[in-house]
Amino acid sequence: xxxxxxxxxxxxxxxxxxxxxxxxxxxxxxxxxxxxxxxxxxxxxxxxxxxxxxxxxxxxxxxxxxxxxxxxxxxxxxxxxxxxxxxxxxxxxxxxxxxxxxxxxxxxxxxxxxxxxxxxxxxxxxxxxxxxxxxxxxxxxxxxxxxxxxxxxxxxxxxxxxxxxxxxxxxxxxxxxxxxxxxxxxxxxxxxxxxxxxxxxxxxxxxxxxxxxxxxxxxxxxxxxxxxxxxxxxxxxxxxxxxxxxxxxxxxxxxxxxxxxxxxxxxxxxxxxxxxxxxxxxxxxxxxxxxxxxxxxxxxxxxxxxxxxxxxxxxxxxxxxxxxxxxxxxxxxxxxxxxxxxxxxxxxxxxxxxxxxxxxxxxxxxxxxxxxxxxxxxxxxxxxxxxxxxxxxxxxxxxxxxxxxxxxxxxxxxxxxxxxxxxxxxxxxxxxxxxxxxxxxxxxxxxxxxxxxxxxxxxxxxxxxx
Amino acid sequence: xxxxxxxxxxxxxxxxxxxxxxxxxxxxxxxxxxxxxxxxxxxxxxxxxxxxxxxxxxxxxxxxxxxxxxxxxxxxxxxxxxxxxxxxxxxxxxxxxxxxxxxxxxxxxxxxxxxxxxxxxxxxxxxxxxxxxxxxxxxxxxxxxxxxxxxxxxxxxxxxxxxxxxxxxxxxxxxxxxxxxxxxxxxxxxxxxxxxxxxxxxxxxxxxxxxxxxxxxxxxxxxxxxxxxxxxxxxxxxxxxxxxxxxxxxxxxxxxxxxxxxxxxxxxxxxxxxxxxxxxxxxxxxxxxxxxxxxxxxxxxxxxxxxxxxxxxxxxxxxxxxxxxxxxxxxxxxxxxxxxxxxxxxxxxxxxxxxxxxxxxxxxxxxxxxxxxxxxxxxxxxxxxxxxxxxxxxxxxxxxxxxxxxxxxxxxxxxxxxxxxxxxxxxxxxxxxxxxxxxxxxxxxxxxxxxxxxxxxxxxxxxxxx
Numbered sequence: 001x002x003x004x005x006x007x008x009x010x011x012x013x014x015x016x017x018x019x020x021x022x023x024x025x026x027x028x029x030x031x032x033x034x035x036x037x038x039x040x041x042x043x044x045x046x047x048x049x050x051x052x053x054x055x056x057x058x059x060x061x062x063x064x065x066x067x068x069x070x071x072x073x074x075x076x077x078x079x080x081x082x083x084x085x086x087x088x089x090x091x092x093x094x095x096x097x098x099x100x101x102x103x104x105x106x107x108x109x110x111x112x113x114x115x116x117x118x119x120x121x122x123x124x125x126x127x128x129x130x131x132x133x134x135x136x137x138x139x140x141x142x143x144x145x146x147x148x149x150x151x152x153x154x155x156x157x158x159x160x161x162x163x164x165x166x167x168x169x170x171x172x173x174x175x176x177x178x179x180x181x182x183x184x185x186x187x188x189x190x191x192x193x194x195x196x197x198x199x200x201x202x203x204x205x206x207x208x209x210x211x212x213x214x215x216x217x218x219x220x221x222x223x224x225x226x227x228x229x230x231x232x233x234x235x236x237x238x239x240x241x242x243x244x245x246x247x248x249x250x251x252x253x254x255x256x257x258x259x260x261x262x263x264x265x266x267x268x269x270x271x272x273x274x275x276x277x278x279x280x281x282x283x284x285x286x287x288x289x290x291x292x293x294x295x296x297x298x299x300x301x302x303x304x305x306x307x308x309x310x311x312x313x314x315x316x317x318x319x320x321x322x323x324x325x326x327x328x329x330x331x332x333x334x335x336x337x338x339x340x341x342x343x344x345x346x347x348x349x350x351x352x353x354x355x356x357x358x359x360x361x362x363x364x365x366x367x368x369x370x371x372x373x374x375x376x377x378x379x380x381x382x383x384x385x386x387x388x389x390x391x392x393x394x395x396x397x398x399x400x401x402x403x404x405x406x407x408x409x410x411x412x413x414x415x416x417x418x419x420x421x422x423x424x425x426x427x428x429x430x431x432x433x434x435x436x437x438x439x440x441x442x443x444x445x446x447x448x449x450x451x452x453x454x455x456x457x458x459x460x461x462x463x464x465x466x
Numbered sequence: 467x468x469x470x471x472x473x474x475x476x477x478x479x480x481x482x483x484x485x486x487x488x489x490x491x492x493x494x495x496x497x498x499x500x501x502x503x504x505x506x507x508x509x510x511x512x513x514x515x516x517x518x519x520x521x522x523x524x525x526x527x528x529x530x531x532x533x534x535x536x537x538x539x540x541x542x543x544x545x546x547x548x549x550x551x552x553x554x555x556x557x558x559x560x561x562x563x564x565x566x567x568x569x570x571x572x573x574x575x576x577x578x579x580x581x582x583x584x585x586x587x588x589x590x591x592x593x594x595x596x597x598x599x600x601x602x603x604x605x606x607x608x609x610x611x612x613x614x615x616x617x618x619x620x621x622x623x624x625x626x627x628x629x630x631x632x633x634x635x636x637x638x639x640x641x642x643x644x645x646x647x648x649x650x651x652x653x654x655x656x657x658x659x660x661x662x663x664x665x666x667x668x669x670x671x672x673x674x675x676x677x678x679x680x681x682x683x684x685x686x687x688x689x690x691x692x693x694x695x696x697x698x699x700x701x702x703x704x705x706x707x708x709x710x711x712x713x714x715x716x717x718x719x720x721x722x723x724x725x726x727x728x729x730x731x732x733x734x735x736x737x738x739x740x741x742x743x744x745x746x747x748x749x750x751x752x753x754x755x756x757x758x759x760x761x762x763x764x765x766x767x768x769x770x771x772x773x774x775x776x777x778x779x780x781x782x783x784x785x786x787x788x789x790x791x792x793x794x795x796x797x798x799x800x801x802x803x804x805x806x807x808x809x810x811x812x813x814x815x816x817x818x819x820x821x822x823x824x825x826x827x828x829x830x831x832x833x834x835x836x837x838x839x840x841x842x843x844x845x846x847x848x849x850x851x852x853x854x855x856x857x858x859x860x861x862x863x864x865x866x867x868x869x870x871x872x873x874x875x876x877x878x879x880x881x882x883x884x885x886x887x888x889x890x891x892x893x894x895x896x897x898x899x900x901x902x903x904x905x906x907x908x909x910x911x912x913x914x915x916x917x918x919x920x921x922x923x924x925x926x927x928x929x930x931x932x
Contacts, residue, residue: 132598133675135682137689141607197675205671209599209663216601223603226737226755227697229730234700264695271692289692290474 002162003038009146010160012114017041018160019074019112021103022066024058026182027118029065030171031163033178035116036069044069045106045115047099048077051091051187058183074106092193104153112157119144119161122168125214126198128221129206142228143221167214235272238265243273244318249326251276253319258296267293273321274310283307292321302421315420328422334440334462335426339390342430347389349428349462355389355440358459362450374463376430376438378448380456383432387458391426398436400443410436417442430460468628469504475612476626478580483507484626485540485578487569488532490524492648493584495531496637497629499644501582502535510535511572511581513565514543517557517653524649540572558659570619578623585610585627588634591680592664594687595672608694609687633680701738704731709739710784715792717742719785724762733759739787740776749773758787768887781886794888800906800928801892805856808896813855815894815928821855821906824925828916840929842896842904844914846922849898853924857892864902866909876902883908896926 006012018040022028035042044066048059059075066073084094103115124143131140149158163171175182191197206213238261245252251273258266267289274284288307295304299314306312306321313320322328334353346356359380396410408416414424419442430438438444440462450457472478484506488494501508510532514525525541532539550560569581590609597606615624629637641648657663672679708723717739724732733755740750754773761770765780772778772787779786788794800819812822825846862876874882880890885908896904904910906928916923 132686133672133679133682135676135678135686137686138604138693141686141690194675202671202675205668206599209660209668210601212601213599216599220598220601220603220607223737223750224607226730226733227604227693230700230728230734231693231697233728233730234696262696262699264692264699267692268696271689284689 002034005162006038016113017043018114018116019043019045019107020116022046022062024062024183026172026175029180029182030174031118043072043110046075047102049080049095050077076102100153107157114158114160116160120163120166120168125217138228142224250322255317255319278308281308330422333423334428336391336428339388342387352465356461360457373441375461376444377450378458379454380458382448383437388431389428399446401446403446468500471628472504482579483509484580484582485509485511485573486582487511488528490528490649492637492641495646495648496640497584509538509576512541513568515546515561516543542568566619573623580624580626582626586629586632586634591683604694608690716788721783721785744774747774796888799889800894802857802894805854808853818931822927826923839907841927842910843916844924845920846924848914849903854897855894865912867912869912
């Protein structure tokens with residue numbers, strides 16, 4: 001049974017070393033014995049938390065055991081109490097972080113294929129119960145898995161927990177049967193630790209409601225692991241399809257792809273984006289997701305609050321979930337900051353965009369009134385030869401092609417053509433004198449269009465340089 | 467807030483009646499008031515459980531309240547205690563079943579769009595906690611939903627729970643503020659009821675571990691509802707794709723379609739099939755699903771045990787999950803039970819299959835040695851003109867085309883060509899005298915093949931009639 005777990009569920013390669021985290025307690029001594037019995041090359045790794053007076057003694061005993069077995073031994077220690085204080089962590093959390101950092105760093109250094117730890121079915125029950133009490137999603141309620149990656153410690157070396165189907169008492173039996181002499185951690189009885197209160201008080205209490213509570217919970221975790229795996233597959237796929245970009249403080253979805261997904265999937269993607277931007281928040285409840293889903297379906301308004309300093313807004317076929325203060329991507333826009341003359345064949349519009357210009361007699365070119373938004377033909381006699389480029393100014397007005405008389409406020413025009421808000425201030429305007437002759441990407445001014453009276457044309461083009 | 471829940475989450479149509487289950491307690495009186503205040507046409511429905519001495523009095527008070535409000539009133543009662551005894555149910559379960567039967571039957575009779583019940587956030591917490599204690603999958607841990615179908619009571623009329631975000635205390639406040647005089651069920655304090663023990667003892671105990679336990683659990687349920695919805699969508703789709711048929715005691719998967727799915731999805735489909743065949747079982751744990759997944763990936767053996775009197779087997783490109791005693795579909799096979807002569811141009815092979823036969827001089831037909839498995843050309847002078855059809859007999863042997871000498875046991879031949887086990891006993895054999903001349907669907911006998919010496923041929927064909 002344990003051998004097949006090591007081979008199939010932990011996917012261990014018998015030719016490569018496994019680094020086993022050994023505390024000296026019954027679980028870890030059983031783990032070490034099981035790995036050795038199955039013939040895997042083991043590196044014994046011990047982290048000395050130095051929290052208890054007997055810690056050094058235990059450390060020496062583990063190192064002695066490794067020596068007796070002829071196994072490589074690696075060890076380290078740290079001031080867990082100081083680390084906990086400095087980082088506002090509980091002693092348990094601080095110990096776990098420092099221990100795992102050591103284990104994964106050692107595994108990488110030693111070329112180990114996996115870090116093995118001695119978590120048992122009891123640990124699983126306590127973990128799931130703890131998540132249940134504190135409020136958790138599927139990821140917490142599914143508990144620990146036999147094989148998993150902890151990317152925060154190492155992106156490639158997995159952690160394996162081969163004893164997850166054994167109860168703590170089973171590992172103690174194993175140690176007795178195999179003549180192993182484990183240490184028993186005296187702090188396990190200390191009920192100031194949350195986990196110990198669960199173990200010694202709450203779980204016995206819950207067993208009054210269901211005598212097989214622990215077995216039931218173990219089964220629940222196993223079923224939820226299956227559900228979680230399916231859900232992750234689906235979400236990963238949908239994420240890849242629907243997310244068009246991410247950056248510091250923002251996630252951008254392709255609005256039309258998001259719209260094709262089911263409501264449930266859409267909500268889950270928004271939640272995942274929220275969790276990515278706010279890993280510690282638990283506020284992604286029904287109301288927030290409902291509001292987001294409503295916005296995604298009809299992004300009529302400009303933006304809507306999400307939760308926790310995040311908001312949603314729609315722009316150019318994308319739906320952004322972003323921090324209010326996020327530095328949203330604007331590298332895609334041409335942006336200018338001051339006025340400058342167009343005095344060469346090509347001039348720089350920022351972010352890798354350039355304006356090119358050619359004077360041509362009318363008869364040598366085929367000169368359409370309108371081609372695409374990125375090139376323009378103007379009457380050179382009307383514009384004169386001294387064009388300038390500048391960003392917008394307060395009070396700018398514009399008479400777009402097709403508007404016979406009057407003008408519109410440039411700010412209204414920008415809203416109208418859906419130029420993203422943050423691109424507006426630096427958007428380059430091609431001017432003849434004070435007058436806007438072309439708003440590149442959108443429209444030329446009616447007055448400067450080519451007509452039958454035109455003799456000379458200016459051909460302008462704006463493009464992103466490769 | 468409540469109005470938008472009624473409109474958006476409960477999807478109520480303001481022009482059609484809602485049937486509200488009213489016990490007379492604070493939750494249900496609040497529900498009734500909220501529905502009326504929002505302008506929905508309400509039918510007051512009351513089920514008298516007759517479990518407590520004051521039940522009739524309460525019943526009369528609810529009916530009086532409906533009369534005062536000028537609302538239609540429907541009521542019924544039943545002997546809950548007797549029903550519980552007869553069906554080995556707890557009083558709570560029996561009461562729920564009888565009450566819901568009444569509510570949905572009344573809703574249908576009265577043309578109501580939904581059955582509304584007064585479940586509160588406290589009921590939600592208790593429900594999720596109960597499922598957690600007893601061991602549950604996502605379906606249980608997600609708790610009750612604001613809008614859902616209970617197909618076991620009615621396939622079309624949903625149950626709605628508009629008060630699911632209100633605490634019980636909120637509904638009591640509401641009643642006080644609106645001058646409503648609810649009954650308080652004295653049995654609510656009776657700790658022999660499991661739910662009451664949770665309410666009065668366990669939840670306060672759990673609040674010692676997390677003072678905001680109830681709020682956390684409510685949030686957990688809401689998050690899991692989202693996950694559940696996505697998972698159901700995915701599973702429904704995969705089920706439709708991969709299941710090729712179901713019947714009493716069996717589910718058949720298309721093996722190649724099953725193989726295209728992810729491992730997680732495959733396991734979930736097998737679990738769903740298991741739950742369909744064994745709705746009360748909780749045995750679909752990791753081991754069983756692992757075994758099933760292994761079999762599905764390499765269905766080398768003939769069959770493998772699942773759990774709870776179910777087994778998996780592979781047959782003709784399908785994977786069946788079935789009860790040992792299930793009457794598996796065999797309507798697709800031609801099946802005969804006795805010997806009979808082939809004395810007309812067409813004869814019946816059972817289940818809509820027929821054998822047709824033609825005598826032809828060799829020179830008028832193009833006569834291949836082999837076409838498909840469902841037609842055969844034999845040397846008529848060798849077979850003689852008096853063919854018979856019969857099922858197999860103990861000791862039958864067969865010399866298939868291509869086997870120059872000797873013979874094989876027919877039983878081995880059937881295994882070899884992968885004829886499903888349960889089709890074998892009745893499989894029609896076309897015989898010349900005692901000798902098998904053709905095993906339709908597979909091979910003719912070597913001895914009766916058409917050779918250069920053949921003068922007259924028999925052309926046999928077997929097909930399913932439209």
